[in-house]
Amino acid sequence: MLSQHVLQVAGVSKRFGGLQALNDVHLNIERGQVYGLIGPNGAGKTTFFNVITGLYPADSGNFVLADQPYQPKDVHLVAKAGIARTFQNIRLFADMTALENVMVARHVRTHSGLLGAIFRTKSFTQEEKEIAERAHELLAYVGIDTLADVKARTLSYGDQRRLEIARALATDPQLLALDEPAAGMNATEKVQLRALIDKIRHDHRTVLLIEHDVKLVMGLCDRVTVLDEGQVIAEGTPAHVQRDARVMQAYLGTAQV
Amino acid sequence: MLNTNALFGNRWLLASVLLLLPFVLQPFGNAWVRIADMSLLYVLLALGLNIVVGYAGLLDLGYVAFFAVGAYLFGLLASPHLTDAFPWIAAMFPNGLHLSLWMVLPMAAGVAALFGILLGAPTLKLRGDYLAIVTLGFGEIIRVFLNNLDQPVNITNGPKGIGPIDSVSVFGHPLSKRLDLGFIELPSVTLYYYLFLVLVVVSVVVCHRLENSRIGRAWMAIREDEIAAKAMGLNTRNLKLMAFGMGATFGGISGAMFAAFQGFVSPESFSLMESVMIVAMVVLGGLGHLPGVILGAVLLAALPEALRYVAGPLQEMTGGRLDAAILRQLLISVAMVGIMLWRPSGLWPKPEHSKRLQSVEGHDA
Numbered sequence: 001m002l003s004q005h006v007l008q009v010a011g012v013s014k015r016f017g018g019l020q021a022l023n024d025v026h027l028n029i030e031r032g033q034v035y036g037l038i039g040p041n042g043a044g045k046t047t048f049f050n051v052i053t054g055l056y057p058a059d060s061g062n063f064v065l066a067d068q069p070y071q072p073k074d075v076h077l078v079a080k081a082g083i084a085r086t087f088q089n090i091r092l093f094a095d096m097t098a099l100e101n102v103m104v105a106r107h108v109r110t111h112s113g114l115l116g117a118i119f120r121t122k123s124f125t126q127e128e129k130e131i132a133e134r135a136h137e138l139l140a141y142v143g144i145d146t147l148a149d150v151k152a153r154t155l156s157y158g159d160q161r162r163l164e165i166a167r168a169l170a171t172d173p174q175l176l177a178l179d180e181p182a183a184g185m186n187a188t189e190k191v192q193l194r195a196l197i198d199k200i201r202h203d204h205r206t207v208l209l210i211e212h213d214v215k216l217v218m219g220l221c222d223r224v225t226v227l228d229e230g231q232v233i234a235e236g237t238p239a240h241v242q243r244d245a246r247v248m249q250a251y252l253g254t255a256q257v
Numbered sequence: 258m259l260n261t262n263a264l265f266g267n268r269w270l271l272a273s274v275l276l277l278l279p280f281v282l283q284p285f286g287n288a289w290v291r292i293a294d295m296s297l298l299y300v301l302l303a304l305g306l307n308i309v310v311g312y313a314g315l316l317d318l319g320y321v322a323f324f325a326v327g328a329y330l331f332g333l334l335a336s337p338h339l340t341d342a343f344p345w346i347a348a349m350f351p352n353g354l355h356l357s358l359w360m361v362l363p364m365a366a367g368v369a370a371l372f373g374i375l376l377g378a379p380t381l382k383l384r385g386d387y388l389a390i391v392t393l394g395f396g397e398i399i400r401v402f403l404n405n406l407d408q409p410v411n412i413t414n415g416p417k418g419i420g421p422i423d424s425v426s427v428f429g430h431p432l433s434k435r436l437d438l439g440f441i442e443l444p445s446v447t448l449y450y451y452l453f454l455v456l457v458v459v460s461v462v463v464c465h466r467l468e469n470s471r472i473g474r475a476w477m478a479i480r481e482d483e484i485a486a487k488a489m490g491l492n493t494r495n496l497k498l499m500a501f502g503m504g505a506t507f508g509g510i511s512g513a514m515f516a517a518f519q520g521f522v523s524p525e526s527f528s529l530m531e532s533v534m535i536v537a538m539v540v541l542g543g544l545g546h547l548p549g550v551i552l553g554a555v556l557l558a559a560l561p562e563a564l565r566y567v568a569g570p571l572q573e574m575t576g577g578r579l580d581a582a583i584l585r586q587l588l589i590s591v592a593m594v595g596i597m598l599w600r601p602s603g604l605w606p607k608p609e610h611s612k613r614l615q616s617v618e619g620h621d622a
Binding site: 076112127170 | 463470480485486487491493503
């Protein structure tokens with residue numbers, strides 16, 4: 001039986017030379033939650049994100065993903081373990097079609113190799129068919145199935161965000177981690193993004209959301225952690241965090257100069 | 258093959274043109290069929306390099322090294338050189354070393370793949386220009402080794418090269434001899450033409466299948482964005498090594514064919530210029546697009562020969578002051594600069610909207 005917790009992280013520290021970017025950060029995400037990670041600029045959100053996804057090695061920390069301890073050392077192993085991410089500055093496979101982008105992400109859950117591809121074995125063709133079907137499903141899920149054969153480069157900004165989410169979902173993640181998905185979006189696109197994340201939660205998936213847009217986070221997240229200068233300064237429901245004095249101080253500054 | 262079919266137009270027309278080509282060229286002399294043979298070898302090389310550069314996006318400027326590995330492997334295993342140089346090998350093989358093509362082909366493929374992985378392993382973290390420089394160095398290292406491994410033990414016979422190398426035999430008939438079919442006589446160059454044609458067709462099918470597979474897509478993802486590819490769970494290290502190995506395989510096979518065809522190999526044939534030409538073929542034709550790569554290879558392999566007939570009259574116009582060979586190089590360079598100016602993504606690049614859907618649903622090939 002799977003426990004309530006999808007991701008349990010404790011004691012994460014990361015130092016870049018003289019800068020303590022993360023100091024003893026902890027985070028517990030329960031299954032089916034949309035979890036928000038917020039903080040002012042330079043608070044360490046993206047560093048934390050890069051640490052749990054294996055892009056930067058952590059100096060210390062305990063990492064447990066779906067009851068399995070994991071060491072975020074190799075980026076590709078993290079994806080295999082079950083964390084799929086999107087990027088703040090969209091990183092799609094620009095010269096490939098939308099469909100191919102999603103198909104690539106099935107790689108980690110499929111097995112056929114060079115010989116299967118060359119000789120077109122039965123298992124290869126079967127697997128290939130399943131990959132394409134699943135990719136179409138996911139494109140439809142995020143609402144861009146009609147654009148399957150369009151190169152990612154030529155998609156609109158909002159559609160590129162959606163495609164990135166579809167691609168991340170294709171790895172069958174335990175945890176979907178979105179790095180500032182609303183960055184650069186207009187009001188309409190933000191509403192659509194919110195609806196999409198709601199839908200993803202509704203399907204019992206777990207989402208970690210790093211976001212600048214406080215309004216979006218407050219309206220969407222079940223729980224929020226606030227980072228400032230590499231430390232957790234508040235944690236709880238959005239309503240609770242909003243009233244926290246330290247949070248207000250971090251965002252707005254103090255009265256004294 | 259739905260996809261390729263659409264790209265090549267009528268496949269029966271294409272097949273008949275390719276099959277009849279030697280008979281069209283024959284009246285103009287064996288030299289022309291030879292040019293066609295060499296073009297096919299270059300197509301094979303370009304197809305292999307396309308896997309590394311076109312699919313996986315790893316710029317390899319030392320590709321000719323794998324060509325050399327294949328050529329020398331066949332040269333050593335099917336010529337009197339080793340038995341002459343080492344008495345103990347002569348004692349083991351009293352009739353001399355004469356391995357057949359069917360044994361050498363898999364060996365050439367395997368050894369070249371091994372070299373590909375050896376080259377790939379230390380360069381995994383390099384990208385773009387830096388990778389190009391290291392691979393360039395690798396290509397030169399192989400050539401310098403071949404040039405100097407005649408001492409202290411004579412393995413490669415140094416700059417003097419290895420020969421005579423056995424010809425390839427198919428169904429007991431050595432391709433170096435003309436084949437009498439009763440109603441028609443096929444000269445050696447034509448027989449080689451058909452052998453190379455078969456290899457090219459097989460390679461095109463292999464490449465096309467790789468392109469539309471889980472591994473092929475992963476290679477392209479690495480080419481597009483390595484960090485995103487890793488984040489999607491691709492083991493970029495293994496996939497890159499696989500691309501290097503797979504590409505090298507093609508180089509090794511065409512090298513073995515080259516050795517059998519020429520009957521002689523020497524380090525001279527594997528200069529940096531060759532690597533540059535193969536890269537130029539791939540880029541000029543259309544990176545990552547099979548018909549384009551083939552077109553580029555045929556053009557660049559055949560163009561210098563065709564230009565002989567242009568360079569001659571031009572030379573006369575200058576009163577013989579300019580060397581024909583230099584004029585030829587000048588013309589090729591001008592043509593290359595022109596193509597890159599007017600068609601920066603190659604002569605026959607990938608169409609903007611892919612027809613991939615068809616091929617997935619139809620399970621072609």
